[in-house]
Amino acid sequence: MADMDKFKIGDELEKDSFVIRKKKLAELPPDTCLLELIGEIDLYTVDLIRQFTNNIIQEGFKKICIQMSEVYYIDSSGLGFFLKLHMQVKSSPGYVRIVAPSKEVSNVLELTKLSKILLKFPNLSAALRRPIF
16 A cells, blocks of 8 residues: 555555545635545545545645545445544535535435535536535
C-alpha cells in the first residue's frame, strides 16, 4: 500500500479493485475537493477512504463532493464513515455531498434515510450550486 503522507492533490490510490481519485477541476472553488470512488465500500476499504479524506482536510478542504457512479456496494461501515465525515466538516462550515450515486448507493441512502443528511446530486454542477445550510 502507498504511503498516505506522500499523497498530493491530483493523486490516486488503488488497492485491489478499489480506487480513490482526487480530481482537480477549474470550476471547483479553492476549498472544495472532488473525490471519485470506484469499487466496493466496506470494512476493508473504508480505512483507505478515511486516510485519504484526512489528508484532504489537512490540506484545507472543507467541502467534499464524492462521485459514486461506480460504487456498487456500500455497507454500514461506509455509511457510518461518511456520516462522521459530514459531521466533522459541517462545523467548518463545510459539507459532504454525494455526486451521481449508482442505483445501489442511492437505494441504500434512501432506505436508511441518510439521504436527508448526506445529500445526493445528479451531477457536480448541481452539488456546487446548492448553498450550505
